Amino acid sequence: MEIIIQPSAQEVGIIAARMVAQIIRKKPYAVLGLPTGSTPLVMYKELIRMHREEKLDFSEVITFNLDEYVGISPEHPCSYNYYMYTNFFSSVNIKPHNINIPDGRARDIPKFCTEFERRIVEAGRIDLQILGIGADGHIGFNEPTSSLASRTRIKTLMPQTRQDNARFFPSLDEVPQHSLTMGIGTIMEAKQCLLMAAGEKKAEAIAKTVEGPITAIVPASALQFHQHTTVLIDEAAAGKLARREYYTKTFDEKPDWQHL
Numbered sequence: 001m002e003i004i005i006q007p008s009a010q011e012v013g014i015i016a017a018r019m020v021a022q023i024i025r026k027k028p029y030a031v032l033g034l035p036t037g038s039t040p041l042v043m044y045k046e047l048i049r050m051h052r053e054e055k056l057d058f059s060e061v062i063t064f065n066l067d068e069y070v071g072i073s074p075e076h077p078c079s080y081n082y083y084m085y086t087n088f089f090s091s092v093n094i095k096p097h098n099i100n101i102p103d104g105r106a107r108d109i110p111k112f113c114t115e116f117e118r119r120i121v122e123a124g125r126i127d128l129q130i131l132g133i134g135a136d137g138h139i140g141f142n143e144p145t146s147s148l149a150s151r152t153r154i155k156t157l158m159p160q161t162r163q164d165n166a167r168f169f170p171s172l173d174e175v176p177q178h179s180l181t182m183g184i185g186t187i188m189e190a191k192q193c194l195l196m197a198a199g200e201k202k203a204e205a206i207a208k209t210v211e212g213p214i215t216a217i218v219p220a221s222a223l224q225f226h227q228h229t230t231v232l233i234d235e236a237a238a239g240k241l242a243r244r245e246y247y248t249k250t251f252d253e254k255p256d257w258q259h260l
């Protein structure tokens with residue numbers, strides 16, 4: 001794992017956008033795995049700026065979103081579908097048929113999930129999977145005790161996760177109980193992963209992910225098995241890392257050819 005510590009959430013978002021841009025410039029038909037939540041908002045803004053001012057081209061890019069709530073329509077303002085169009089897709093030149101978001105209203109959920117997995121394989125697999133992290137260490141909506149080999153499926157949300165995400169809904173009662181999420185096994189098949197986190201509330205989960213044992217109780221810890229994962233965090237989220245100085249030194253002394 002590479003650990004990059006930046007002063008604030010702003011720099012985290014800018015660096016994430018540069019990583020995405022680097023991949024798209026090398027491979028215009030890149031396949032991206034995309035997250036939602038507050039953390040990636042700066043990244044999406046910066047990608048929109050790069051599209052407008054630096055001609056970053058999304059016309060051949062294919063995307064797969066990590067997760068979606070079950071039971072709410074794509075037009076619902078709290079759906080991840082709505083989030084993605086409002087914060088990103090409607091401001092860049094991505095083609096609608098290249099966008100894949102789990103359908104929280106699918107009638108036959110197992111069939112939909114199998115088809116979603118098939119589409120990822122058909123697209124040539126995910127080149128860069130971008131991830132946020134929950135305070136309990138979840139990635140996507142893979143809550144603690146999720147199988148580390150899991151595939152796209154329905155998951156029941158933990159009370160803590162519903163509470164954390166209630167800020168996007170009119171009330172806690174309206175936060176769905178279930179979600180569709182790529183599995184940890186699905187995420188692990190991406191060629192590269194980028195886990196982003198900001199703020200003190202994520203410090204514990206980040207320390208366990210990076211320095212703790214690999215365990216289904218901390219789903220993100222599975223990334224220790226991934227051959228190419230970058231953990232991009234701000235100072236506050238790095239607050240509980242025991243080997244912080246080593247990570248900073250490694251990043252500062254990177255050879256030029258490895259720099260972003």
Ligand code: GLP
Nearest residue numbers: 035037038039132133134140141
């Ligand atoms: C939700 C999403 C996750 C996301 C997490 C953190 O639970 N399903 O994919 O990583 O929120 O979100 P935030 O960045 O808002 O803290």
